[in-house]
Amino acid sequence: MTSPLRLCVRRTSASGESATLVTLRLPSDVSCIEEAVELVTRHCLAGHHATSTTQFRLRVVLSEALTNAIIRGNGEDRTKWVDVRAELVPERIRVSVTDEGPGFDPDSVPEPLRPEQLDEANGRGLYLIRKLVDTVEFNERGNSICMILRRP
């Protein structure tokens, strides 16, 4: 069976500095998330040094953003796609995840740390993303998240 994921990798080098651009399109199916995370991480970091913590954080935030895009953004409608664009340059990794949904207001999502919320099964995804990367931005519609990790 062929994978439903569509991957494109482009490597460039200018003034002695190399950069990698990875784009991936996947259907709104949570069973694709693990493979998507591995493909983007592996191709984005190939040939570059990244600490194990940077690799770990990249995998976790990608998994979170893809989960949000597939379940909340696209409502697991398999006719809708999720697009990932990961760009690695010497000083940072910039990853955006975009769904086809109506978007949401990220400021309306509460922090999940109140004692009475500890027993809740949901609500930690966006909070974790904000804690694990250096910068998080959304587009105006709220259907595209951009996460930036500075490279140590």
Added chain:
Amino acid sequence: MGFSQTKDPRGVTVVQVDGQLIVGNRQELKDMVQAAVEKGDRRLLIDFSRTGYIDSSGLGALVSISKRIRESGGELRLSGLNDDLRSLFELTKLDTLFAITETPEQALTSF
């Protein structure tokens, strides 16, 4: 990749998480623990020594599992978290909800 279940000689049910614990497989872990609890198991250890990463869905599944075991009068322990995995529990304050030991052996002897 996946989950394997064994029984320690002391009677503790040990579940090993190989690979990731994420939205795509969290239900499998919940079902495995649910079946163990229904069989009468009351002391459970989930070991993460061979785990790559956990996302918030995986953390949420652990919260549900913990609640289910507490409701049945049982005890859940977690072990084998490396520094990166442990940071997820600390950031979300879930380290205050779970009994976490460094190694599975420490968890098994402290039940």
